[in-house]
Amino acid sequence: MRERVRAAINQLFDLDLPEIGVEVPPRTELGDLAFPVAFELAKRLKALTGQKQNPREVAARLADEIRSSEGVARVEVAGAGYVNVFLDRAAYLTSAVREPEPAEAQLGGKIIVEHTSVNPNKAAHIGHLRNAVLGDTTVKMLRAVGETVEVQNYIDNTGVQVADVVVGFKDITDTTLDQIKAMEFKDDTWWTNTRSDPNQPPRLMESREIHKFDYFCWDLYARVGQFYEEDKARLQLRTDTLHELERGEGETYEMADYISQRVLGCHLETMLRVGIEYDVLPRESDVLHLNIWERAFNLLKERGAIELATTGRLAGCWVMRAEEQEAKVDQQVSKVEEQDGNDEEESRHEADKVIVRSNGIVTYTGKDIAFHLWKLGQLDIDFYYKPFYKYPDGHIAWITTTDPSEDDPAHPRFGSGAAYFNVIDIGQSYPQHYVKLGVMAVDHDERVERSAHVAYEKVALTPAAVERLGQRLSEEDRQRGAIGMSGRKGLGVKIDDLIDVLEANALVEVANRHPELTDSEQNETAHKIAVGALRYFLLKFTRNSIISFDFKEALAFDGETGPYIQYSVVRANSIFRKLADAGIDAAALDLATVSRERIAELFAGEGGDDLWSLVYLAARLEDTLRSAVASLEPAIIAKWAFQIAQRFNLFYHNYHILSEPDAERRALLVAITSIARRQLIAALDVLGIEAPERM
Numbered sequence: 001m002r003e004r005v006r007a008a009i010n011q012l013f014d015l016d017l018p019e020i021g022v023e024v025p026p027r028t029e030l031g032d033l034a035f036p037v038a039f040e041l042a043k044r045l046k047a048l049t050g051q052k053q054n055p056r057e058v059a060a061r062l063a064d065e066i067r068s069s070e071g072v073a074r075v076e077v078a079g080a081g082y083v084n085v086f087l088d089r090a091a092y093l094t095s096a097v098r099e100p101e102p103a104e105a106q107l108g109g110k111i112i113v114e115h116t117s118v119n120p121n122k123a124a125h126i127g128h129l130r131n132a133v134l135g136d137t138t139v140k141m142l143r144a145v146g147e148t149v150e151v152q153n154y155i156d157n158t159g160v161q162v163a164d165v166v167v168g169f170k171d172i173t174d175t176t177l178d179q180i181k182a183m184e185f186k187d188d189t190w191w192t193n194t195r196s197d198p199n200q201p202p203r204l205m206e207s208r209e210i211h212k213f214d215y216f217c218w219d220l221y222a223r224v225g226q227f228y229e230e231d232k233a234r235l236q237l238r239t240d241t242l243h244e245l246e247r248g249e250g251e252t253y254e255m256a257d258y259i260s261q262r263v264l265g266c267h268l269e270t271m272l273r274v275g276i277e278y279d280v281l282p283r284e285s286d287v288l289h290l291n292i293w294e295r296a297f298n299l300l301k302e303r304g305a306i307e308l309a310t311t312g313r314l315a316g317c318w319v320m321r322a323e324e325q326e327a328k329v330d331q332q333v334s335k336v337e338e339q340d341g342n343d344e345e346e347s348r349h350e351a352d353k354v355i356v357r358s359n360g361i362v363t364y365t366g367k368d369i370a371f372h373l374w375k376l377g378q379l380d381i382d383f384y385y386k387p388f389y390k391y392p393d394g395h396i397a398w399i400t401t402t403d404p405s406e407d408d409p410a411h412p413r414f415g416s417g418a419a420y421f422n423v424i425d426i427g428q429s430y431p432q433h434y435v436k437l438g439v440m441a442v443d444h445d446e447r448v449e450r451s452a453h454v455a456y457e458k459v460a461l462t463p464a465a466v467e468r469l470g471q472r473l474s475e476e477d478r479q480r481g482a483i484g485m486s487g488r489k490g491l492g493v494k495i496d497d498l499i500d501v502l503e504a505n506a507l508v509e510v511a512n513r514h515p516e517l518t519d520s521e522q523n524e525t526a527h528k529i530a531v532g533a534l535r536y537f538l539l540k541f542t543r544n545s546i547i548s549f550d551f552k553e554a555l556a557f558d559g560e561t562g563p564y565i566q567y568s569v570v571r572a573n574s575i576f577r578k579l580a581d582a583g584i585d586a587a588a589l590d591l592a593t594v595s596r597e598r599i600a601e602l603f604a605g606e607g608g609d610d611l612w613s614l615v616y617l618a619a620r621l622e623d624t625l626r627s628a629v630a631s632l633e634p635a636i637i638a639k640w641a642f643q644i645a646q647r648f649n650l651f652y653h654n655y656h657i658l659s660e661p662d663a664e665r666r667a668l669l670v671a672i673t674s675i676a677r678r679q680l681i682a683a684l685d686v687l688g689i690e691a692p693e694r695m
Contacts, residue, residue, distance in 0.1 A: 126485075155283045214267070320353045502555060
């Protein structure tokens with residue numbers, strides 16, 4: 001209809017409006033589409049003719065022009081100049097029943113989505129999962145609208161966090177690399193056979209039970225923070241370790257490499273539990289050691305994008321020359337939180353401009369610029385690749401390497417994207433701005449322009465959640481609405497722990513409702529419900545909303561939740577199952593046997609507006625997807641899925657297909673059920689949620 005309205009404007013007024021606004025009226029009696037375009041037209045016509053134009057009269061002329069359009073039942077002018085379009089319901093339903101055509105890509109080329117990127121130094125927590133779920137859903141959104149997507153999970157294996165865990169193993173627990181490799185975790189306890197007494201745990205663990213390597217590192221990382229607090233001079237251990245990691249050789253580097261890869265394996269297992277997979281795992285160490293950073297550094301110097309500071313607090317540092325941009329950035333970024341583990345004294349704004357520190361260490365911003373230039377194929381350099389993780393469906397997550405002998409020629413072609421989207425928390429907006437400036441300084445083209453930082457607010461904990469984790473709170477903390485998670489304090493909800501609790505709660509419900517199912521079927525159903533609850537909880541909030549995580553809300557199965565939407569699909573499936581049990585062939589209830597006149601009559605009869613509103617909402621999934629992709633906002637799809645689930649549940653209660661005596665009306669109800677079910681399943685697929693057979 002937008003194109004028809006655009007053509008009518010051109011025909012009537014010889015004007016070309018690139019943007020045609022359209023709204024969906026709140027009630028069906030007001031129409032199905034409302035075009036407020038007459039107001040803009042009146043302004044433009046006045047500018048051209050010098051005479052005042054009445055928007056309502058302009059709207060009336062436009063309504064007359066589009067009234068005869070195919071698929072339009074009638075057109076009315078409302079208010080001061082709205083053109084309200086009422087669609088031909090019978091024609092629309094006939095079209096909606098058909099399987100949709102595959103979507104055609106709008107951006108074109110390969111889109112690279114980088115998400116998760118958890119530091120491989122400890123177990124991942126619920127804050128990391130928000131990043132991963134947002135990123136994974138963004139990937140699914142893009143693919144649903146026809147785009148080709150490459151999924152990257154950047155592995156920062158040379159940063160402060162990994163360095164600190166290495167310090168923990170070497171200087172707190174006095175553990176060698178061979179001893180770390182021998183550590184095994186079984187039956188919810190861990191043991192290592194390399195000590196003189198295999199029943200005696202390292203000093204770190206005391207009497208706690210740990211069942212995964214990344215859990216062990218979680219506690220160790222928190223202990224390192226205390227270790228530094230006790231003696232600030234110990235921070236030199238971190239600096240020395242960072243230098244050894246950047247050199248890429250020696251015992252310390254080998255220890256960090258093993259730890260980071262083992263933790264990464266734990267992360268991939270964790271993310272797979274919620275249906276998240278990756279294509280390639282680029283490692284920061286390889287960015288440094290394959291001359292990718294060196295190549296980018298030279299290009300930045302050649303373009304004059306960076307300069308060596310000779311005076312002031314940043315003397316000896318290579319910094320971005322972007323002073324003219326800072327006023328703009330200050331307006332865009334209202335707050336920048338301190339990065340976890342950053343002990344630098346300079347202001348955040350100064351620090352984010354630094355590309356290479358005076359001690360020679362490359363900053364996150366510098367390494368990110370190099371990596372993003374590679375993403376867009378602007379460095380004419382590539383990594384070597386080897387398989388790292390094989391998923392149950394056979395898909396392989398590849399990891400980068402510096403060793404040519406490890407390169408597997410079977411790997412896909414990675415990088416060289418047409419655009420990139422980076423899912424990174426909002427606290428990194430300022431450094432991400434400098435990353436984009438650096439990339440644009442080397443090669444300013446449309447690929448960089450359409451690339452974006454997909455920012456999101458962090459996940460905090462409610463006081464109740466903190467206390468449930470066994471942490472003591474002061475009275476002042478109890479009065480606060482939210483408490484930030486901190487890996488250094490060991491404060492956070494581990495993803496695996498949360499999934500375990502969700503699955504256990506869901507299993508109780510499933511076992512009570514369906515004792516006839518086998519244990520395996522009950523566990524599979526409980527898992528799908530748990531994933532649905534968790535993913536929807538993280539997606540229903542807009543990206544710029546801070547989530548205050550609470551166990552009770554996340555575990556709820558009623559209201560605006562994933563299980564509520566899953567149950568709508570289960571109900572739709574039950575309708576077709578009950579028809580089959582009653583000996584009624586749903587396929588024989590073909591809407592094609594019902595005349596358009598009869599369909600129009602049914603829609604115009606009792607309850608017709610309710611039936612039409614469900615059909616019309618269901619058919620708008622494609623528009624919803626396009627809107628979500630345009631704003632990179634998965635919450636739009638989550639809200640749409642909840643709305644249609646509500647509409648369908650009302651439909652389920654109000655219309656009884658099995659007992660419907662009118663065969664043509666029954667065919668209409670079956671068609672509506674089929675459309676709603678198909679669209680609900682499609683939306684849940686994009687959200688990464690699968691509906692079980694029974695709930």
